[in-house]
Amino acid sequence: MADHSKNIVYLVTGANRGIGLAVIYLLAARPNTTVLATARSLPTDDDNNQSSVFSSIVCHESSSLIPILLDETKPAISSSTLPARLSSAGIEHINIVIANAGTATNGFKSVFDTTEEDYRNDFEVNTLGPIRLFKGIHGLLEKGAEVSGQESKFVVVGSSVGSTGGLVTAEGEMEGGMLVCGSYGLSKAGVQWWVMKLRAELKGKGGEGKVVVGVVHPGWVKTEMGQGLADAVGFRAGPPLGVEESATGVVEQVDKLTMENSGQFWRWDGGVLPW
Ligand code: NDP
Numbered sequence: 105m106a107d108h109s110k111n112i113v114y115l116v117t118g119a120n121r122g123i124g125l126a127v128i129y130l131l132a133a134r135p136n137t138t139v140l141a142t143a144r145s146l147p148t149d150d151d152n153n154q155s156s157v158f159s160s161i162v163c164h165e166s167s168s169l170i171p172i173l174l175d176e177t178k179p180a181i182s183s184s185t186l187p188a189r190l191s192s193a194g195i196e197h198i199n200i201v202i203a204n205a206g207t208a209t210n211g212f213k214s215v216f217d218t219t220e221e222d223y224r225n226d227f228e229v230n231t232l233g234p235i236r237l238f239k240g241i242h243g244l245l246e247k248g249a250e251v252s253g254q255e256s257k258f259v260v261v262g263s264s265v266g267s268t269g270g271l272v273t274a275e276g277e278m279e280g281g282m283l284v285c286g287s288y289g290l291s292k293a294g295v296q297w298w299v300m301k302l303r304a305e306l307k308g309k310g311g312e313g314k315v316v317v318g319v320v321h322p323g324w325v326k327t328e329m330g331q332g333l334a335d336a337v338g339f340r341a342g343p344p345l346g347v348e349e350s351a352t353g354v355v356e357q358v359d360k361l362t363m364e365n366s367g368q369f370w371r372w373d374g375g376v377l378p379w
Contacts, residue, residue, distance in 0.1 A: 108138045108168075108194050108195050108196075109194075109196065109197075109251070110136065111136050111137055111138040111166075111167065112134075112136060112137050112138070112199045112200065112252065113137075113138045113140065113195060113197060113198045113199050113200075113248065114128075114131050114137065114138070114139050114140065114198075114199065114200045114201075114202065115140040115142065115172075115198050115200070115201045115202070115241070116128050116131070116139065116140070116141055116142065116201075116202045116204055117142045117174060117201075117202070117203050117204050117205040117233070117237065118142070118143075118204045118205030118206065119141035119142055119143060119158075119204070120141070120143035120144075120156075120157050120158075121157070121327070121328070122325070122327035122328060122329065122347065123204060123261065123322050123325055123327060123347055123350055123351055123354065124141075124202075124204040124205065125157060125347075126347040126348055126350070126351030127202060127204065127351045127354060127355060128141045128158075128161065128169065129161055129351070130351055130352065130355050131355065132161050132162070132163040132164065132167055132168075132169045133162065133163070133164055133167075134164055134167060135164045135165075135166045135167060136164075136166045136167065137163075137164065137166075137167040138167065138168055138169075138170065138195070139163075139167070139168070139169045139170070140170050140172050140190070140195065140198070141158055141169055141170070141171050141172065142171075142172045142173070142174035142205070143156075143171065143172075143173065143174070144173070144174070144175040145173070145175075146171050146173055156171055158171045170193055170195070172186075172189070172190070172193075174186070176228075176229075176232070176233055176236050176237075177228075182236065182240070183236045183237045183239065183240025183241060184236070184239075184240045185240075186240050186241055186244075187240070187241065187243065187244060190244070195244075196244070196247060197244055197245075197247040197248040197250075197251045198241055198244040198245050198247075198248050198256065199245075199248040199249075199251075199252055199254075199256050199257070200248075200256065200257045200259070200358060201237065201238075201241065201245065201256075201257065201258045201259065202259050202261065202354070202358060203233065203234035203237055203238075203258070203259065203260045203261065204261040205229065205233055206229065206230050206233075206261065206263075206292075206329065207225070207226065207229045207230065207288075207329070208226065208285075208287075208288040208329060208332055208333075209222065209225035209226055209229070209287075210222045210225060210287075211332060211336060212284040212285055212286075212288060212332060212333050212336035212337075213284055213286050213287070213336070214283060214284055214286055215286040217286070218286030218287045222286065222287040223286075223287045223290065223291075225287070226287040226288050226290070226291035227287070227290070227291045227294060229291075230288070230291035230292055230294075230295055231291045231292075231294040231295045231298070233295075234260045234295050234298075235295070235298060238258055238302070242258075242315065245258060245314070245315050246314045246315065249314040249315065250314075255314060255315065255316045255362065255363050255366075256314060256315045256316070257315070257316050257317070257318070257358060257361050258302075258315055258316075258317045259317070259318045259319070259320055259357075259358050259361065260295055260296070260299055260317075260318075260319050260320075261319075261320055261321075261322055261354065262292050262295060262296045262299075262319040262320065262321055262369065263285075263288075263289070263292040263321055264321045264371070264377055265282050265285040265288065265289040265292060266289050266290075266291070266292025266293035266294075266295070266296050267293070267296070267321075267369070267377050267378055267379060268293055268378075268379060269377075269378025269379055270377055270378045283337075284333070284336045284337055285333075295319075296319050296369065296379060297379075299317050299318070299319050299367070300367060300379060302317050303316075303317045303366055303367035304367075306366075307366075316361055316362065316363055316366035316367075317366055317367060318357070318358075318361045318365075318366065318367065318368050318369070318370065319368075319369045319370070320353075320354050320357045320358065320369075320370050320371075320372060321369070321370070321371050321372065321377055322345075322350045322351075322353070322354050322372045323344075323345040323349075323350045323353065323371065323372045323373070324343040324344055324345055325343050325345045325346070325347055325350040326342060326343045326345065326346055326347060327343075327347060330342075330343035330345075331343060345372075349372075350372050353371075353372030353373050353374070354372050356372075356374065357370040357372065357374065
């Protein structure tokens with residue numbers, strides 16, 4: 105039975121499928137680790153014979169995985185209620201957050217086709233989601249730093265299409281994928297700007313010793329979202345990267361985040377992207 109008070113505690117959002125699910129497979133196999141895996145819904149006792157995707161995950165004998173309901177649109181299970189809900193599950197600190205949940209709610213469109221509602225929808229999840237999460241749990245992250253004696257980490261899974269500096273190629277043309285990322289790209293640019301701002305503020309108030317931050321672009325990955333982009337640009341071969349390869353790279357970048365390199369925008373393979 106895992107002792108959460110001594111374990112490294114990870115919280116991963118959007119962990120029920122895609123990259124998030126592949127990430128928690130890797131983390132749960134590590135020793136002395138507690139993985140808080142969030143999803144918008146979990147099977148209840150009424151859902152006869154429906155087991156959660158999390159039940160197939162094999163944890164190290166000193167580790168455990170705890171499914172957590174998290175939906176920012178439902179006050180009872182939003183980030184602001186997390187500290188109390190985690191406390192009743194015996195969790196009093198968090199060491200590492202991977203804010204992975206994301207969406208291209210109404211698909212990938214050019215700016216001419218993107219509606220105001222599209223902008224709002226993607227902003228709500230991709231930009232405000234991690235912001236709310238940080239506000240809800242930064243006290244637990246600070247506690248995590250005290251417990252472990254090491255800086256806690258807050259990492260957002262962002263996207264190269266939200267990179268303003270990388271928006272055009274050396275030839276001055278916009279990259280193909282970016283042409284159809286009106287609302288999604290803007291929402292990722294927004295959260296990425298916020299991570300930079302957060303890093304500056306944490307540094308300013310001397311809190312960076314407790315919490316470090318970063319953004320990781322996971323690559324173009326074979327998930328529902330990655331395939332959605334391939335369909336939108338008519339790329340028949342589909343996304344090039346498998347979820348395991350992407351998740352391995354994401355976890356590697358999270359592992360190497362320290363106070364010295366806080367505020368980086370990494371690719372899954374360790375390359376650095378322009379903001
Ligand atoms: P998937 O579409 O496979 O999974 C998305 C996850 O986010 C699901 O767990 C989903 O939960 C959750 N999610 C979606 N909407 C919400 C919401 N409103 N509230 C809470 N959770 C939500 O996507 P990927 O695994 O591909 O994407 C993971 C991250 O990687 C995202 O942030 C994405 O933007 C980013 N990314 C992905 C790329 C790719 O090529 N795949 C490229 C660049 C970045 P549910 O099952 O309940 O819908």
